[in-house]
Amino acid sequence: MSDPTGPKPAPIPPPDRYQIERLNDLYRILDAPVDGGLKARLAGTVRRLLSRVLSRQQEFNAVLVDHLNRNAAVGIESHQASLQTIEWMAAVVQHWDDIHRSMEGLAARSQRTEASVAALAAQHDELRAAVSVLQQAAQSLKREVARLSTSSAQLPTTNLQGPTPTAQGHTANVQGAPGNQFDDLDSHKYVAFEDQFRGSADEIRARVTEYLPIFAGTNDVLDVGCGRGEFLALLREHGVTARGIDVNPAMVDVCLTSGLDAQVGDALTHVRGLPDGSLGGLFAAQVVEHLEPRYLMQLIDAAFDKLRPGAPIVLETINPACWFAFFESYIRDLTHVRPVHPDTLKHLLVASGFQHVEIRYRAPYPEHDKLQELGIRDSGSGIRDVVETLNANVEKINRLLFTYLDYAAVGRRG
Numbered sequence: 001m002s003d004p005t006g007p008k009p010a011p012i013p014p015p016d017r018y019q020i021e022r023l024n025d026l027y028r029i030l031d032a033p034v035d036g037g038l039k040a041r042l043a044g045t046v047r048r049l050l051s052r053v054l055s056r057q058q059e060f061n062a063v064l065v066d067h068l069n070r071n072a073a074v075g076i077e078s079h080q081a082s083l084q085t086i087e088w089m090a091a092v093v094q095h096w097d098d099i100h101r102s103m104e105g106l107a108a109r110s111q112r113t114e115a116s117v118a119a120l121a122a123q124h125d126e127l128r129a130a131v132s133v134l135q136q137a138a139q140s141l142k143r144e145v146a147r148l149s150t151s152s153a154q155l156p157t158t159n160l161q162g163p164t165p166t167a168q169g170h171t172a173n174v175q176g177a178p179g180n181q182f183d184d185l186d187s188h189k190y191v192a193f194e195d196q197f198r199g200s201a202d203e204i205r206a207r208v209t210e211y212l213p214i215f216a217g218t219n220d221v222l223d224v225g226c227g228r229g230e231f232l233a234l235l236r237e238h239g240v241t242a243r244g245i246d247v248n249p250a251m252v253d254v255c256l257t258s259g260l261d262a263q264v265g266d267a268l269t270h271v272r273g274l275p276d277g278s279l280g281g282l283f284a285a286q287v288v289e290h291l292e293p294r295y296l297m298q299l300i301d302a303a304f305d306k307l308r309p310g311a312p313i314v315l316e317t318i319n320p321a322c323w324f325a326f327f328e329s330y331i332r333d334l335t336h337v338r339p340v341h342p343d344t345l346k347h348l349l350v351a352s353g354f355q356h357v358e359i360r361y362r363a364p365y366p367e368h369d370k371l372q373e374l375g376i377r378d379s380g381s382g383i384r385d386v387v388e389t390l391n392a393n394v395e396k397i398n399r400l401l402f403t404y405l406d407y408a409a410v411g412r413r414g
Contacts, residue, residue: 211231212235214312275306281314290336
């Protein structure tokens with residue numbers, strides 16, 4: 001890059017005053033009188049005779065020469081200043097070209113840097129996911145070793161008659177029970193899956209905050225499928241006693257590490273074992289799509305029996321009426337069993353005796369990512385009709401593809 005002070009302009013040669021000096025010498029047409037002899041007296045007589053005629057000419061010459069003397073220097077200085085300005089402007093242009101080239105170089109380097117940072121961020125995310133899996137695997141191994149040690153110590157007194165206990169401590173003969181779809185040693189993989197695809201704990205916490213007013217003033221809330229305990233933590237912060245249950249041991253370990261009340265177990269078995277009217281509320285986010293239909297209906301019936309009169313129930317799930325949510329979120333998760341339409345879930349709650357049941361849609365699809373309508377400009381009626389028909393079809397497609405990603409069925413025990 002060039003010197004920012006710019007190149008020094010070449011010195012301009014001093015002005016040529018040769019003709020000015022000649023004008024200063026020649027403007028006089030009447031010579032001064034000369035003392036002397038006859039010739040001088042004769043010349044003086046002629047000068048006096050001509051002076052009346054030539055004095056006006058000489059006066060004009062004097063004024064003209066004076067004017068030239070006064071303005072010639074100004075013109076030369078102005079010309080010199082103009083030349084300096086032109087040279088300065090040329091230097092500025094040169095500097096601007098240098099700056100422009102430098103900015104282009106910086107922009108290119110910035111793009112390369114952004115690409116490198118994006119690649120590093122992607123690698124960092126992959127590394128973080130791998131570390132998370134390893135951490136959960138270590139916890140699972142530790143838990144499995146402890147379980148095997150306990151099982152070995154109790155092996156001589158094991159009663160093999162009757163229902164066989166599962167690893168989660170519930171009986172395996174619950175009709176339609178989903179159980180845990182992962183072995184204990186693989187349960188950490190689903191924790192990492194939720195971290196990557198469902199969202200971080202902070203993101204889930206922000207999403208479920210909107211349900212807090214429903215449980216205001218309640219106690220003894222059960223969070224079915226509590227996961228990492230985001231909603232349990234919110235309830236605790238707002239003075240609501242709550243506990244969680246989940247079939248994934250790794251999820252429960254996350255809750256216990258945060259000091260939350262959670263346990264591994266089957267939801268239906270756990271709810272059926274509670275005293276009638278012992279629950280002040282039941283919450284299940286992104287759970288019902290993991291359940292077989294018969295199991296889901298039994299769980300809703302059991303919840304009705306265990307909830308107190310007026311106690312709320314909230315069942316949040318993916319909205320399969322939104323094609324984007326179905327194809328982008330629902331089918332990604334291997335543990336999903338069956339999508340549940342909003343009308344279906346509302347009917348199941350009403351059929352089990354719940355009152356004031358409503359469907360609350362949430363997580364709207366971003367408007368700027370939807371299909372955009374065409375603007376109607378002043379044109380013939382034929383073009384206007386075509387544009388209006390096309391826009392109507394765009395609206396229909398948006399309603400099918402890009403509506404709300406999730407919904408919650410909310411009701412109360414009568």
